[in-house]
Structures are given as C-alpha cells and as structure tokens.
Amino acid sequence: MAARFPNLRWWHIPAGLLGTAFVIFWILVLSGQKTWFSEQPPLQIIPDMDDQFRVDPQEASRFFSDRRSFRTPPEGTVPRSGRAYPFGPGDLALAEKAFPQPPFPESPYVLAFGQNRYDAFCSPCHGPDGKGNGPVVQRGFVPPPDLTRPEARAYSDARIFHVISAGQNVMPSYATKLTEAERWAIVFYVRQLQRQSALQQQAASLSTVPARQ
Numbered sequence: 660m661a662a663r664f665p666n667l668r669w670w671h672i673p674a675g676l677l678g679t680a681f682v683i684f685w686i687l688v689l690s691g692q693k694t695w696f697s698e699q700p701p702l703q704i705i706p707d708m709d710d711q712f713r714v715d716p717q718e719a720s721r722f723f724s725d726r727r728s729f730r731t732p733p734e735g736t737v738p739r740s741g742r743a744y745p746f747g748p749g750d751l752a753l754a755e756k757a758f759p760q761p762p763f764p765e766s767p768y769v770l771a772f773g774q775n776r777y778d779a780f781c782s783p784c785h786g787p788d789g790k791g792n793g794p795v796v797q798r799g800f801v802p803p804p805d806l807t808r809p810e811a812r813a814y815s816d817a818r819i820f821h822v823i824s825a826g827q828n829v830m831p832s833y834a835t836k837l838t839e840a841e842r843w844a845i846v847f848y849v850r851q852l853q854r855q856s857a858l859q860q861q862a863a864s865l866s867t868v869p870a871r872q
C-alpha cells in the first residue's frame with residue numbers, strides 16, 4: 660500500500676473521516692435537519708408540499724389581517740356536514756317528541772365511538788365515570804350533577820341528546836362541535852356508564868349483607 664500511495668500518511672485517514680463528517684453536518688444544517696440554534700424555518704432545498712396555503716391547527720393565518728386562523732362562522736351558518744339543532748334549551752318537550760328513539764341501534768362500535776367522544780368532550784367536567792368530578796371541576800368549575808344517579812338514569816335518551824345539543828344553564832351547547840351521530844353515540848355511552856354504576860351499587864349493597872353463619 661505504501662508503495663502504491665507513497666504520499667499517504669497515517670493521519671490522512673482520520674482527517675478524511677473528519678472532513679466527511681464536517682460536510683455531512685453542513686448538508687444537514689442547510690437542508691433543515693439541524694436547526695437547534697435558530698428560530699428561523701429551515702432552508703428547504705426541495706420543499707415538496709411541506710408548506711401550503713392552508714392553516715394548520717394553532718397556526719397564524721397569512722390571509723386575515725388579525726392573523727387568526729380560527730374564524731367565528733358567520734351568524735346563522737351551519738357546517739356542510741351538519742344540521743342546525745332546531746330547539747332551544749327550554750324545548751325539552753319538543754325534543755322528546757322529535758326524537759322518540761335514537762336514529763341507530765347500540766353496537767360495540769357505537770359504544771367505543773361514544774366513549775372516545777365522551778372522554779374528549781364530556782369527561783373534563785363530568786369525569787370519566789360520569790360522577791361529575793372531572794379535572795375542570797377540580798379546578799373550580801360548577802360541579803355538574805352525577806349523570807349516573809337514579810334520577811338521571813330515568814331520563815329519556817332524547818333528554819340527554821337534548822342537553823348535549825342545546826346546553827343547560829352553565830353547560831354549553833355542543834351542537835356545533837359534535838355531529839348528531841357523535842352526540843347519539845355519547846348518549847349510548849352515558850347509558851353504559853349508568854348501567855355500570857348501577858351494577859357497582861348493587862354489588863356494594865350485596866357485600867354489606869352479613870354472611871350467613
């Protein structure tokens with residue numbers, strides 16, 4: 660080897676490796692893979708479709724002068740995917756007449772979907788088990804009534820759907836945030852929480868019965 664490369668010295672090899680690492684480092688920096696030292700967006704040599712004229716959640720809008728991307732919908736408009744809820748909070752009787760039963764039956768999928776929506780939208784206040792002790796309440800919000808108490812167990816499905824859709828006193832309406840199907844799925848899930856709580860109470864009362872001698 661020494662004969663073929665008479666000028667090669669031992670330190671040429673580590674120097675060559677270091678030089679390669681240096682070049683790779685700058686390629687990474689310039690291509691935006693390494694920008695821990697800069698607040699600026701990385702230099703994009705081939706940006707593909709990374710940056711589009713679209714607003715992502717929490718992103719500032721480049722179109723509106725106040726830079727808010729979350730716009731208040733114009734008065735009286737309804738999302739294309741939805742229908743306006745026709746009743747106000749006081750119209751429980753009308754709602755019970757309009758929805759004598761849920762528009763689709765319960766199924767494992769519906770329950771799982773309802774649980775997913777309930778956990779995201781309701782449990783912050785009502786708690787994961789519906790007892791009314793969610794984290795928002797623990798931080799001082801008005802405690803909602805227990806959704807699993809006997810009185811609430813006796814509510815019609817339409818009544819629970821109506822409260823979600825129209826709101827009740829300090830509880831806001833979720834008609835613009837949840838689709839009708841999502842709201843009905845939540846109703847089924849609230850029913851399941853009520854059944855579970857009833858079973859637990861039953862088990863608790865049985866365990867207090869003294870065992871026979």
Ligand code: HEC
Nearest residue numbers: 780781784801802803804811819822823827828829830833
């Ligand atoms: C911001 C907190 C909050 C959120 C989120 C919330 N609620 Fe409520 N909810 C309340 C409060 C407070 C009440 C009691 C309102 C009143 O004083 O009449 C209530 C009342 C209710 C009632 C009536 C209970 C009764 O016995 O009168 C139902 C049913 C209900 N909520 C279901 C839900 C469902 C389902 C969700 C999720 C879509 C939800 N709530 C989301 C705070 C909340």
